[in-house]
Amino acid sequence: MKNTLLLFVCTLVTQIITAQNINLQISDSETKESIEFATVLLPDYKKSFVSNEKGIFMIDTNKYKLPLKVIVEQFGFDQKEITLQNNTSAYNIFLDPATEVLQEIIIPPANAKIKERTYGRTSEGSGKIAGFFRSYNSENKDSGLEFGMILNTNNKLKKVKKIHWHIGSVGFIKAVYSLQFYEVENGKPTKRIPHTDIHFTIKNTDLGWNIVNVEDLNIYIDGSKKVAAILKTLKVDLNKKADDNYLGVNVGFAAGNVLTARDSQFEEWMKIPMNYPFYITVDSYE
Structure with a gap:
């Protein structure tokens, strides 16, 4: 009798715990394939x-009460x-493909001279000033922190060939980031530039310069003099043995190639007069 009662209580507790979460x-909608790293917005709580x-994605209904508006x-x-x-x-949830944001097919001018150029901060710095973009934990690791320069x-028309990012220190096991280029107005990112997804992984052993070769992706940037290169946190494997699951880089004060960041899509982009070791290598058609 006691065993039966105990089993009933355990089953009831399990059902209650399960009911506290909703899985999305x-x-x-066309291929029925899953869409990786989609953005989930909770406008009533201003959370992304x-x-x-x-x-x-799992929603904790103890924290976010039902009925709950969700934008995907x-x-x-x-x-x-x-x-x-x-x-x-x-x-x-099935999302319909949007044809208006397809990547534009660009044919570089045949008579243009191609010069390899770099844009951003190419020096890794002395390491005397360290910046930490995030101390990741179970509460914020899925929030999609965005930061960049x-x-x-x-x-001139430019074809992006390589991404260079210098990592000073890492507290987590590994994290997946995406890189997206944005147009810039009034010193802040605005409209995303359509191009193939750029996803890459940073491990706690990947200190120093990390280089991502994207030449085969045919990413072109038009004649805009300013462009935002934005990194977005997609996934973080936390180190449970570490005191702090951080991402550290060398930073310095700067007037050009400045840092920008936001914690959520409901927030405005912050513009910070500093930068970190990050640059792109391009072919410039001149």
């Missing part, structure tokens, strides 16, 4: 998150808004 499965690489978006798809109800434990370039 985000997929492509990122789904995992399988398009799954991913670059290249139409945004979708739903309302989560009390009697729903799981949702399959406003790069001063030229007014």
